[in-house]
Amino acid sequence: MTTLKAQCPSCAAPIEFKAGSSIVIICPFCRSAVARTDRGVEDLGKVAEIMDSESPLRVGLKGAWNNVNFELTGRAQLKHELGGYWDEWYATFSNGWVGWLAEAQGRFYLTFFQPLKDVTLPTFDGLQLGQTVPEIPSKTPLMVQEKGTASYVAAEGEIPYKLVPNEKESYADLAGKDNAFATIDYSSQPPWVFSGSQVTLAEIGLGDAKPAQREARHVGSDVVRCPNCGGPLSLTAPDKSERVTCPNCDSLLDVNQGNLTYLKALTPPPSEPVFVAPIGAEGVFPDGAKYKIIGAMQRSVTIEGETYYWYEYLLYNPSQGFRWLVHSDNHWNFVEPVNPADVENSQFYGKGAVVKYKGKAFKIFQNAIARVEYVKGEFYWRVEQGEQVQAVDYVAPPEMLSLEMTSNEMNWSLGTYMPNEQVEKIFGVTALPRPWGIAPNQPFTGSFYYTWGLLPVLAFLAIAIVMLPLRGIPRTTLSQQIQLPAAPSENAPQAAFSQPFQIRANGNVKISASAPVNNSWVDVDVDLINDQSQEVESVNVPIEYYSGVEDGDSWSEGGQDQDATLSSLPAGQYTLKVEGTWQNWQQPMPVTVKVEQNVNRGVNFCCAGILLLIVPILGIFRKWSFEASRWKDSMFSGGSSGGGSDDSDDE
Amino acid sequence: MFKAIYMILAIVVIAAYATASWFGWEFANAGSNSRLGMPFIYNGFHGGK
Numbered sequence A: 001m002t003t004l005k006a007q008c009p010s011c012a013a014p015i016e017f018k019a020g021s022s023i024v025i026i027c028p029f030c031r032s033a034v035a036r037t038d039r040g041v042e043d044l045g046k047v048a049e050i051m052d053s054e055s056p057l058r059v060g061l062k063g064a065w066n067n068v069n070f071e072l073t074g075r076a077q078l079k080h081e082l083g084g085y086w087d088e089w090y091a092t093f094s095n096g097w098v099g100w101l102a103e104a105q106g107r108f109y110l111t112f113f114q115p116l117k118d119v120t121l122p123t124f125d126g127l128q129l130g131q132t133v134p135e136i137p138s139k140t141p142l143m144v145q146e147k148g149t150a151s152y153v154a155a156e157g158e159i160p161y162k163l164v165p166n167e168k169e170s171y172a173d174l175a176g177k178d179n180a181f182a183t184i185d186y187s188s189q190p191p192w193v194f195s196g197s198q199v200t201l202a203e204i205g206l207g208d209a210k211p212a213q214r215e216a217r218h219v220g221s222d223v224v225r226c227p228n229c230g231g232p233l234s235l236t237a238p239d240k241s242e243r244v245t246c247p248n249c250d251s252l253l254d255v256n257q258g259n260l261t262y263l264k265a266l267t268p269p270p271s272e273p274v275f276v277a278p279i280g281a282e283g284v285f286p287d288g289a290k291y292k293i294i295g296a297m298q299r300s301v302t303i304e305g306e307t308y309y310w311y312e313y314l315l316y317n318p319s320q321g322f323r324w325l326v327h328s329d330n331h332w333n334f335v336e337p338v339n340p341a342d343v344e345n346s347q348f349y350g351k352g353a354v355v356k357y358k359g360k361a362f363k364i365f366q367n368a369i370a371r372v373e374y375v376k377g378e379f380y381w382r383v384e385q386g387e388q389v390q391a392v393d394y395v396a397p398p399e400m401l402s403l404e405m406t407s408n409e410m411n412w413s414l415g416t417y418m419p420n421e422q423v424e425k426i427f428g429v430t431a432l433p434r435p436w437g438i439a440p441n442q443p444f445t446g447s448f449y450y451t452w453g454l455l456p457v458l459a460f461l462a463i464a465i466v467m468l469p470l471r472g473i474p475r476t477t478l479s480q481q482i483q484l485p486a487a488p489s490e491n492a493p494q495a496a497f498s499q500p501f502q503i504r505a506n507g508n509v510k511i512s513a514s515a516p517v518n519n520s521w522v523d524v525d526v527d528l529i530n531d532q533s534q535e536v537e538s539v540n541v542p543i544e545y546y547s548g549v550e551d552g553d554s555w556s557e558g559g560q561d562q563d564a565t566l567s568s569l570p571a572g573q574y575t576l577k578v579e580g581t582w583q584n585w586q587q588p589m590p591v592t593v594k595v596e597q598n599v600n601r602g603v604n605f606c607c608a609g610i611l612l613l614i615v616p617i618l619g620i621f622r623k624w625s626f627e628a629s630r631w632k633d634s635m636f637s638g639g640s641s642g643g644g645s646d647d648s649d650d651e
Numbered sequence B: 001m002f003k004a005i006y007m008i009l010a011i012v013v014i015a016a017y018a019t020a021s022w023f024g025w026e027f028a029n030a031g032s033n034s035r036l037g038m039p040f041i042y043n044g045f046h047g048g049k
Helices: A208-214 A420-427 A450-470 A602-633 B003-024
Strands: A006-007 A013-018 A023-028 A033-038 A038-046 A063-066 A067-078 A086-093 A098-103 A109-113 A143-159 A167-174 A182-184 A192-199 A223-226 A232-235 A242-245 A251-256 A259-265 A281-285 A292-304 A306-317 A321-328 A329-337 A354-357 A358-377 A388-396 A399-405 A410-418 A476-483 A495-498 A501-503 A509-514 A520-530 A536-550 A553-559 A559-566 A572-582 A588-597
Touching: A006 A033, A006 A038, A013 A023, A063 A086, A086 A143, A098 A192, A109 A182, A281 A420, A281 B003, A306 A358, A321 A410, A329 A420, A354 B003, A358 A399, A410 A420, A450 A602, A450 B003, A476 A495, A476 A501, A476 A572, A501 A588, A509 A520, A509 A536, A520 A559, A520 A588, A536 A559, A602 B003
Parallel strands: none
Antiparallel strands: A006 A013, A023 A033, A023 A143, A033 A038, A063 A067, A067 A086, A067 A143, A086 A098, A098 A109, A109 A192, A143 A167, A167 A182, A182 A192, A223 A232, A242 A251, A242 A358, A251 A259, A281 A292, A292 A306, A292 A358, A306 A321, A321 A329, A329 A410, A354 A358, A358 A388, A388 A399, A399 A410, A476 A588, A495 A572, A501 A572, A509 A559, A509 A588, A520 A536, A520 A572, A536 A553
16 A cells, blocks of 8 residues: 545544555544545544553654664554553554554563464463463464453554554463563454564664653652542552552542542451551662652461461552562562563472473462452552452572462562662661561572581691691501519509600600500509600500400400500600509519501591581571571472572671 | 681681691590690690609
8 A cells, every 4th residue: 555645534634644554544633543445534433642651652753673674653552451551553664564562561562463374373262371372483482471352542643454443352462482472363353463572672773762761751740639538649650550549538549541530448458557668769679770669558368277468569660660579577579570481380389389480490389369458559450459369489599489360361570589778778768677587588698608618628628638648657666565563562653664766746646555454454654754855744544454244245344455645746765654553463564555656546637627517517507497497488398498599698 | 797707717727727737736635545735735744743
């Protein structure tokens, strides 16, 4: 088709179909959707005025994708059956292509019509969330992420298909790895498929101008009046919000393009909500963007009759979209949406279930029905008290992967644990309530002591190995039998001297004594006499040996050998003075003495090793105790321990 | 903080072990005649009995 100039059939204003691919043009004067047909033009009805969203895009904007230039020539606003709006922009390419650029919650999806031949797609009712649709050609499997119904409520510019105002269409969104994305449009038979990928503005040649404008945009608030009590309330994202609560009368209000309608009074929750962070608080979060808290809710799960509560704060940034700040047991998590196709999910949600995200394994921690107990502020969906979803949490500290499922939608999100100090810094506050217990994805911060902290042990082992040859091999410097003469009385000690021998410096000295005692004893005092200085080192070597038979069992106690080891002595010539008393004092006592040096006893090694292992062992015990505390709160505590690579070293 | 203290203490222990090994000192006597052998604790020479 070519350029067509005509008159609006509704208001007679001049209109022009500039793009050859355009089927419908929105009359800029009367907002009629005018279709061009074989016979001329046809009025399809009026569309509402485009709601002023905070989109960075506008009709007429030019970009490029895959080195092909395009211009945004039209735009439609669609309303989800459950509330919420999103924009579809139509990109007319210089080579004749037509692209669909969908914009929702700060994310952009560029898709193109994909004709399918001899393929039967699943019916809309037959589609299951989470199932893959192999009928659509794609580099990666495409998984059904959302099913829904939407209607066209507003449009502008030129539209490349027959847009009928307020006509409802059923659709399914599919996502795959590497940002692959597709939509099945069930408004026609057979259904149309649009496939492409999630893109950034920079990737489609719109990154230079628009982000700068968006960053400069202040997250402001529109002040409106509550239709119930007349009190003032503010809307931070009037174009995206579907629900807001009135802080004056505690009413839940519907938001329709910034217009408020009273719905009902909020009912007090069973547990008085304590919102630690106030609505309106702003701060720069870990992803580097500044977010504002625009809503807060108290949620709960009931497990084995016990109800647990936590708080979720809705964060908003015009260019990033929505995020969550989760506050549970005074632990904090920053939560971001995740592409469901990036999660390897076996669809098994029981004990031992593991999902993988970006190569990291997450263990199932909880699977329960989460319920909204109380809401405050504004929300981008039609939130209700009592709203329930199936919530499944998987942990790989410091991250938690959460799946929330309803009958027509499944959402994955990734929470990252934030220490209290970090949250205090973000909001510029102090003394946030201290957390209690161990959070499901709280990282263990003491792993240093059994990881890097083992380095001293390794160094010690290396030094011990090196020291073995450096100390020299053990050597015997004296081995002599000394005869102690019979004593004149029982307590009269008898003494004898050894032959002189040499002691070297820097070597321990082991003195061994043995005597042929049998059911008797000998108490030997050995004096090590330095022949030059006459200084004496004394050791006592008691020897006793007893044996016998009792009740048919033989027994023995003690031994005929005993020894003692001394630290190194000054080098020089030494003599042993061996003095003893013994049980059979009437008879002489032969005592064999032996002096050795550089004996490897291992006592030093064991002492140092034990000292060095105390802290790592305590660290491992602490880690075990930490993991036990973490998993005792899990429905699947059998899958405890381990913790994988969850540790950080922040202490 | 604790990491630094732990590392310093570990280095002290290793240094003590290496020094004792080099000079032939015994931290402790494992026999029945146990006596600490560190020279600065027990200096050994008393000039006779």
